Structure formats: C-alpha cells, structure tokens
Amino acid sequence: MTLLRPEQIDAAPLVALIREWVEIETPSERPDLIDALLDKVEAAFEGLPVERTRFPATERGGQLLLRYAPEGCEGPAITTMGHVDTVWAVGTLARRPIVQEGERLFGPGIFDMKAGSCLAAETLRRIAAEGIVPPRPLQVLLTGDEEIGSDASRALIERLAAESAMVLIPEPSFGPDIAVVTARKGWGRFVLRAHGRAAHAGGNLFDGRSAIHEIARQIIDIEGRTDRERGLTFNVGVVAGGTRPNVVPAEAEALVDMRAVTTAEAEAEAAGMLARTAFGPDVRLEVSGGVNRPPYERTAAVARLFEATRRLSESLGMPLAEISRGGVSDGNLAAAMGTPVLDGLGCGGGGAHAEDEHIDLSTVAPRAALMRGMMLSEDFLAEALG
Ligand SMILES: [Zn+2]
Structure with a gap:
C-alpha cells in the first residue's frame, strides 16, 4: 500500500x-x-x-x-x-x-x-x-x-x-x-544613518545639526508609508544615537523592517528607501539594505x-x-x-x-x-x- x-x-x-x-x-x-x-x-x-x-x-x-x-x-x-x-x-x-x-x-x-x-x-x-x-x-x-x-x-x-x-x-x-x-509577504531590511554636527546644547546649540532629529523625521515619514489595505508595512524596530543630554547628537541610526505583498511593490519601495535624503540642512543621510526575501x-x-x-x-x-x-x-x-x-x-x-x-x-x-x-x-x- x-x-x-x-x-x-x-x-x-x-x-x-x-x-x-x-x-x-x-x-x-x-x-x-x-x-x-x-x-x-x-x-x-x-x-x-x-x-x-x-x-x-x-x-x-x-x-x-x-x-x-x-x-x-x-x-x-x-x-x-x-x-x-x-x-x-x-x-x-x-x-x-x-x-x-x-x-x-x-x-x-x-x-x-x-x-x-x-x-x-x-x-x-x-x-x-x-x-x-x-x-x-x-x-x-x-x-x-x-x-x-x-x-x-x-x-x-x-x-x-x-x-x-x-x-x-x-x-x-x-x-x-x-x-x-x-x-x-516579501521582507526588506534597511539601516538608516544620519550624520549631523555636534555642538554644546548650552553654548552653541544653533551651530549643531541633530542627527536624532533627522532620524525622528525619517521615522515619521517612513512609517507613514504603511498602507494596511495593501498589506504594505514599515516598522522601525531599533533606534540609537547621541552621547549625552547636553550634546547636540552628531550620529543616529534606525533599523527598518518592510513587508510587501507583490514583488513589484517590494522593489519600488526598496528603491525609494535607498534614495532617501535628509530633511534637515547640513545633515547627511546614508541608507543601506534591500529586499532580503521577495x-x-x-x-x-x-x-x-x-x-x-x-x-x-x-x-x-x-x-x-x-x-x-x-x-x-x-x-x-x-x-x-x-x-x-x-x-x-x-x-x-x-x-x-x-x-x-x-x-x-x-x-x-x-x-x-x-x-x-x-x-x-x-x-x-x-x-x-x-
Ligand atoms: Zn520556521
């Protein structure tokens, strides 16, 4: 049998x-x-x-x-x-x-x-x-x-x-x-790194460029792309940055998890992620990563x-x-x-x-x-x- x-x-x-x-x-x-x-x-x-x-x-x-x-x-x-x-x-x-x-x-x-x-x-x-x-x-x-x-x-x-x-x-x-x-769903992973400029929070705050502020704006923008109906989601699962409360942070980073239903959408969104630039002046944004599993x-x-x-x-x-x-x-x-x-x-x-x-x-x-x-x-x- x-x-x-x-x-x-x-x-x-x-x-x-x-x-x-x-x-x-x-x-x-x-x-x-x-x-x-x-x-x-x-x-x-x-x-x-x-x-x-x-x-x-x-x-x-x-x-x-x-x-x-x-x-x-x-x-x-x-x-x-x-x-x-x-x-x-x-x-x-x-x-x-x-x-x-x-x-x-x-x-x-x-x-x-x-x-x-x-x-x-x-x-x-x-x-x-x-x-x-x-x-x-x-x-x-x-x-x-x-x-x-x-x-x-x-x-x-x-x-x-x-x-x-x-x-x-x-x-x-x-x-x-x-x-x-x-x-x-497909799965993408990305690392965002913002490079700003350190400064004394009391002495010369306005000369500084906060990398944490930049990452915060990026997070709001990225997670704002989540579309529940379409099954497209973004989750910033890890953030890190800064050194001390009285220092304008020069460095910050965020780790992003992306999920998408179709290959076309996963690829388009990944390209969008990699092409992101900084919102703030004098701040540089570096993005790495991509679609890990289609x-x-x-x-x-x-x-x-x-x-x-x-x-x-x-x-x-x-x-x-x-x-x-x-x-x-x-x-x-x-x-x-x-x-x-x-x-x-x-x-x-x-x-x-x-x-x-x-x-x-x-x-x-x-x-x-x-x-x-x-x-x-x-x-x-x-x-x-x-
Ligand atoms: Zn398993």
Whole structure:
C-alpha cells in the first residue's frame, strides 16, 4: 500500500522522534549542535538507497540533502525544504523541558519547525525503507540558518528550487483548520544613518545639526508609508544615537523592517528607501539594505498546486484550507525561482518564537499522511503540474 489515511498511521513513534529532535538544542548560532542533529538524521538513513549530501557548516549551520531516486522514477524532483535551527538558546530546554498537556506537546522549536522537518525526513525514510518507487525523485533538504536569514543555505535553496518540479515547505500551519500557506509577504531590511554636527546644547546649540532629529523625521515619514489595505508595512524596530543630554547628537541610526505583498511593490519601495535624503540642512543621510526575501505570491501555478493538494487531502479524509502570512520562510526564496511552492505543511499548534510554543498532537498523523500522499500520488502530481 502506498497512500495511507491518517488513521492508518501510528502517531506514537513519530511523536517520539519529534521529541528526540527537540531534545538536541539547535540555536542558529551553534553550527556544531546543528551538525549534531544532522548527524543523527543522516545515521537513520544508513543502509537505505538514499543519497546523502552534507554541506559542511561554516560559521553558520550546515545542510543535509537527502535524495531518493530509485530506478523507475524520473523527471524533476519533488523537494521538501525545512530548517532545523531554532530561535532558542542552549539552556532553554533545561528551563522549559518538553511537556505534554492533553493534546498539546510543548517544547522549544517544536512548532517552528522541528515537527515539520522531522516528519518530512521520516516520511522519505519510510518510503525508501518500504522500497516504494515514487513517480518522481524525492528530495528533503534540511538547513540550519533560516532563523537568521538563510545566508549560508540560500544558494543551495535557490539551485534546488530551480531544478525541482515543486517545493514543499513543512513550516507551521495555522488555525484550528491547520491551513497551509499559499502566499507570504516579501521582507526588506534597511539601516538608516544620519550624520549631523555636534555642538554644546548650552553654548552653541544653533551651530549643531541633530542627527536624532533627522532620524525622528525619517521615522515619521517612513512609517507613514504603511498602507494596511495593501498589506504594505514599515516598522522601525531599533533606534540609537547621541552621547549625552547636553550634546547636540552628531550620529543616529534606525533599523527598518518592510513587508510587501507583490514583488513589484517590494522593489519600488526598496528603491525609494535607498534614495532617501535628509530633511534637515547640513545633515547627511546614508541608507543601506534591500529586499532580503521577495514575496511568495499566489500565482496560477501555486493555486493549481494548492487545489491538487486539497483534493488529495480530501481523498484521504481531511479537508484543507489555505491562508496567507506576513512572516517569511525559505518558501519565499524557492518561489522566487519560479517553481510552484506550497508552504505551511507542518503540524498545527501555536506559540512560534514564544514561551508557549507547542504542536497539536492530533495533527501529526494527518500531516504525515498528507506529505506521504504528495510524495507518492500520481494523480496529485498530474493535477498539480498540469
Ligand atoms: Zn520556521
């Protein structure tokens, strides 16, 4: 039997494996620990006909690519991409161990996104262990620096996405109906630096040019561009400047976060940011930054992939909803290569990046069943790829 309904999948061993992944703490800043988890994952594939490629860690985490392409499958691969790094420092687990309360399993990094990445790797492992020949080569890429911008893994993500038929992202799903994600805003980051002129606040105030005053005007102007209807937002999240109360500040800076729904708008707004000049006389403004992740747009190909997934999911007894998100993922990078992407395929739960981070255990078997179906169903593939 190739396809499985959720009730045919025993969640207990999957949950046990997810716990093991969470027990190895993997903050993005610790490539050695990320490597330790990837070693463990790789070891589970020992003896199976799955190609394993390690991209070694530098000062950032390394990556592991698993590829299962037995004789009989052909064409561009179905590639699942998940990160194994978390935002939680070493020691979080000691303070906040894994705890089950009813149907909820709490643990640092469990929802974003160890549960999803673990299910993807384990689904691939089981398919290979059962000797099933999938219609397409199957790949699972595990990365270790998503939470800090994917600088180390970006080139690999982009290359694999460009070569693949579709990219599946088991990031957390949302809401009581565990909706998958079919659009994400793009994300830009900017640094504004104002250079004014220092002066004595009592002696010669009017000879000074306040860099803080300049940055304040910039903040009002930049945040004023936020357009809730269009989903365009600006947030100045950090400001710094000045030295002492009695000195006109010569230097000040602000860090800006921008979100936009379409690539065209993200690019236009980024160009506007970089072209900004000072309001005040004798003040110089320097702007650096740009679009870090382009929007993941709900293109016709994404809509078709979702529709095929929804029908597959229903045939396995699970209705499927979709949602768009403001937060970015590596799905943004994959989508920018023009490959259809479906995101939010991980477990349901809540509390991403928060103290109450948890998964909903009732979603483990359904998500495992859906991932398996997407990797194996010929009908799904035919429908999704048109
Ligand atoms: Zn994530």
